[in-house]
Amino acid sequence: MVQKLIDQIRVLKAERRAVLLAHNYQPPEIQDLADFCGDSLGLSLQASKTDAEVIVFCGVRFMAETAKILSPGKTVLLPDRTAGCPMAEMITAGQLRELKDRHPDALVVCYVNSTAEVKAESDYCCTSANAVAVVQSLPRDRPVIFVPDQHLGRFVAQRTGRDLILWPGYCPTHAYISEDDIRRAREQHPDAVVIAHPECSEPVKDLADALLSTGQMIKFVRTSPAPCFIVATEVGMIHPLKKARPDAEYIPAGSRGVCPNMKKITLEKVLTSLADRQYPIEVPEEIRRRAERALQRMVAILPEK
Numbered sequence: 001m002v003q004k005l006i007d008q009i010r011v012l013k014a015e016r017r018a019v020l021l022a023h024n025y026q027p028p029e030i031q032d033l034a035d036f037c038g039d040s041l042g043l044s045l046q047a048s049k050t051d052a053e054v055i056v057f058c059g060v061r062f063m064a065e066t067a068k069i070l071s072p073g074k075t076v077l078l079p080d081r082t083a084g085c086p087m088a089e090m091i092t093a094g095q096l097r098e099l100k101d102r103h104p105d106a107l108v109v110c111y112v113n114s115t116a117e118v119k120a121e122s123d124y125c126c127t128s129a130n131a132v133a134v135v136q137s138l139p140r141d142r143p144v145i146f147v148p149d150q151h152l153g154r155f156v157a158q159r160t161g162r163d164l165i166l167w168p169g170y171c172p173t174h175a176y177i178s179e180d181d182i183r184r185a186r187e188q189h190p191d192a193v194v195i196a197h198p199e200c201s202e203p204v205k206d207l208a209d210a211l212l213s214t215g216q217m218i219k220f221v222r223t224s225p226a227p228c229f230i231v232a233t234e235v236g237m238i239h240p241l242k243k244a245r246p247d248a249e250y251i252p253a254g255s256r257g258v259c260p261n262m263k264k265i266t267l268e269k270v271l272t273s274l275a276d277r278q279y280p281i282e283v284p285e286e287i288r289r290r291a292e293r294a295l296q297r298m299v300a301i302l303p304e305k
């Protein structure tokens with residue numbers, strides 16, 4: 001049954017000249033089928049350079065929107081129209097405009113986990129992989145507003161030594177990972193290295209050995225000699241880590257780090273998406289043009305090696 005679905009998807013994908021992009025948190029069978037699987041920065045780079053006619057985005061809405069903004073001539077499809085990111089909804093363009101009015105000299109950096117309207121109000125976009133490099137590139141005499149993730153913002157403030165004007169947004173999935181989860185996992189696996197996503201809370205990050213985007217986690221385990229890793233991010237991440245270094249053991253930090261929106265994408269929905277061109281992402285041109293400026297600056301600033 002599953003193999004039949006996969007075969008049908010492959011046939012339709014070729015007929016439609018489509019490419020399948022998947023985030024590292026997607027269900028394993030989606031990751032394995034995708035033409036490219038990666039973190040938000042890698043996916044944005046792929047979306048901006050693909051020559052496919054159709055992009056089927058296996059992830060959440062802001063990712064598909066980013067692909068559409070960077071490749072407006074292509075059809076971008078999100079297989080489940082309700083797959084959103086609660087963090088991206090935590091600030092509106094109107095709220096950001098008010099914040100800018102209160103800090104008229106400030107430059108605005110928005111995390112890619114944001115709506116197209118918020119990107120259009122921003123000077124720079126960033127992902128967790130290049131947020132530090134983006135903020136480091138900004139003139140030191142200008143204040144910086146960072147939205148919407150307060151936790152990534154604090155991580156960037158610490159790494160750059162800059163005071164950032166933060167917004168109280170957060171990822172509900174990463175908020176479920178607690179200090180106790182890390183402590184318990186460490187007790188059970190004393191030889192493990194703790195890798196955490198910067199979206200985690202500050203107490204969790206303080207207990208981690210390395211703070212990394214999902215793509216950086218893959219590079220990290222490939223080169224680390226550690227036999228075991230405690231993984232403080234969405235559980236889907238265990239799958240690409242195992243593929244990257246199968247001989248190591250991976251322990252999810254707690255059992256509640258599941259992003260329900262990422263899990264809405266299924267093989268059946270991918271097939272329907274290709275067959276019926278569901279659900280096309282559209283961004284009004286005036287917003288798209290302004291959001292593209294911030295995104296182009298983001299893809300031009302790669303993280304330090």
Ligand code: 13P
Nearest residue numbers: 039040041127128213214
């Ligand atoms: P990265 O893959 O860019 O690290 O982002 C994590 C995330 O939460 C995406 O929604």
Ligand code: SF4
Nearest residue numbers: 085086087171173259
């Ligand atoms: Fe949004 Fe968090 Fe899910 Fe990422 S893991 S898509 S930040 S809710």
